[in-house]
Amino acid sequence: MSKNKDEKLIFELEQRFWKSxxxxxxxxxxxxxxxxxxxxxxxxxxxxxxxxxRKMAGDDAAxxxxxxxxxxxxxxxxxxxxxxxxxxxxxxxxxxxxKMDTKMSASSTWVKKGxxxxxxxxxxxxxxx
Numbered sequence: 001m002s003k004n005k006d007e008k009l010i011f012e013l014e015q016r017f018w019k020s021x022x023x024x025x026x027x028x029x030x031x032x033x034x035x036x037x038x039x040x041x042x043x044x045x046x047x048x049x050x051x052x053x054r055k056m057a058g059d060d061a062a063x064x065x066x067x068x069x070x071x072x073x074x075x076x077x078x079x080x081x082x083x084x085x086x087x088x089x090x091x092x093x094x095x096x097x098x099k100m101d102t103k104m105s106a107s108s109t110w111v112k113k114g115x116x117x118x119x120x121x122x123x124x125x126x127x128x129x
Contacts, residue, residue, distance in 0.1 A: 007075045010083045010110055013117055015070070017108075018089075022065040026057045034111065038121040066099075067092040081112035088127065103127045 013032060020028035036049045048056065073087040086107045093100050104124045110117045 006077065006083065010075050010085055010117065011070075011073055013110065013119075014073075014085055014087070014108055017119060018065070018068050018070075021057070022068065024057070026054055029053065029057065032117075032119055034113075034118040034120040037119060040121070040123040042124070042126060062096045064094040065091060066094060083110040083112075083117070084108075085110065089124075 017029060017032045020026070020032070030050050030053060033050065033053060036047050037053070039046050039048070068089055068091040071088045071090070073085065075083050075085045077083055084107065086105070088103060089106050090101070090103045093102070103126075105127055106122065106124045108119050108122045111120050
């Protein structure tokens with residue numbers, strides 16, 4: 001696969017992961033996540049396995065992603081089987097019944113295992129005004 005096709009695939013996988021959150025398709029998300037995986041957000045750093053993700057994403061989750069839009073996506077392949085993606089994301093969400101519009105800088109690191117890519121870490125940081 002050429003680098004251009006790899007870039008497109010990584011962009012599509014990130015989009016698919018976010019869509020799985022919005023659509024509450026936990027099994028789709030789990031197919032795309034390494035076990036264990038890391039996340040760094042405004043709530044700190046965490047390590048979770050698939051069971052932990054399933055609990056976070058459950059029907060009673062306090063966070064609901066309503067809509068999202070990516071911009072300024074860039075990907076770097078530091079090794080043939082590693083992709084580091086950076087981008088900005090504007091997201092509309094609901095947290096404990098309160099609507100939120102936020103713009104974040106985000107990154108995800110994807111690793112190729114066999115024929116599949118899985119996300120091993122995702123980070124988000126709020127963008128300034």
